[in-house]
Amino acid sequence: MQLRYPSGHTSEAYVTHQAWRSASLPGCPLHPKGGCDFARHGSYARVDPPGTRIARWYCPQGHCTFSLLPDHLAARFPGTLGEIEAVVAEVERARSVEAAANALRPDDVTLATALRWIRRRVRLVHAVLRIVLSLLPDLCIGSTPTVCSVRARLACEPVLTALRHFACCHLQVLPRPLGFLPPGGDHGGRRTHFQQRRGPAPPQGTR
Ligand SMILES: [Zn+2]
Numbered sequence: 001m002q003l004r005y006p007s008g009h010t011s012e013a014y015v016t017h018q019a020w021r022s023a024s025l026p027g028c029p030l031h032p033k034g035g036c037d038f039a040r041h042g043s044y045a046r047v048d049p050p051g052t053r054i055a056r057w058y059c060p061q062g063h064c065t066f067s068l069l070p071d072h073l074a075a076r077f078p079g080t081l082g083e084i085e086a087v088v089a090e091v092e093r094a095r096s097v098e099a100a101a102n103a104l105r106p107d108d109v110t111l112a113t114a115l116r117w118i119r120r121r122v123r124l125v126h127a128v129l130r131i132v133l134s135l136l137p138d139l140c141i142g143s144t145p146t147v148c149s150v151r152a153r154l155a156c157e158p159v160l161t162a163l164r165h166f167a168c169c170h171l172q173v174l175p176r177p178l179g180f181l182p183p184g185g186d187h188g189g190r191r192t193h194f195q196q197r198r199g200p201a202p203p204q205g206t207r
């Protein structure tokens with residue numbers, strides 16, 4: 001289960017200061033009255049951005065791992081929210097998705113590959129912004145579900161990182177890359193975040 005870590009760091013500072021080491025989770029989210037063997041469980045590495053690690057905890061009674069995801073990182077998606085937002089904003093400002101793809105793609109990436117890569121990000125971000133607008137109508141009043149519109153409304157950038165704060169009460173029901181809802185977790189309402197449990201204990205040997 002992912003939880004928010006409002007570390008306040010940029011991506012670079014998070015790695016430089018190894019800020020996962022100072023992340024704290026005072027009690028077990030499954031057992032607020034205590035009584036379980038909830039404990040820190042090292043950290044795990046994210047491939048992107050390089051050098052990034054995520055602090056985690058484990059409750060053996062609940063068979064549940066808890067990860068503290070810093071606000072700048074995309075959830076269940078590679079990279080940072082700022083990187084994803086920049087791509088989507090470029091598309092929103094471009095004449096067409098194809099024009100944005102040609103502007104963004106390196107020479108060794110085909111247009112078809114770049115389009116797939118871009119459309120996936122646009123689809124995910126616009127979908128989660130539509131939900132944010134419905135959950136926080138007062139905050140987003142007058143906005144359309146686009147990065148550029150919500151940026152203008154909230155006067156901040158990257159606005160997806162800011163939305164981790166503004167939508168903090170809803171992160172468990174918001175999809176990636178902003179929220180922590182597991183893919184497929186919104187189908188039929190049968191799975192909740194507390195049912196995202198793992199059977200065996202996570203692998204050891206972490207830092
Ligand atoms: Zn527990």
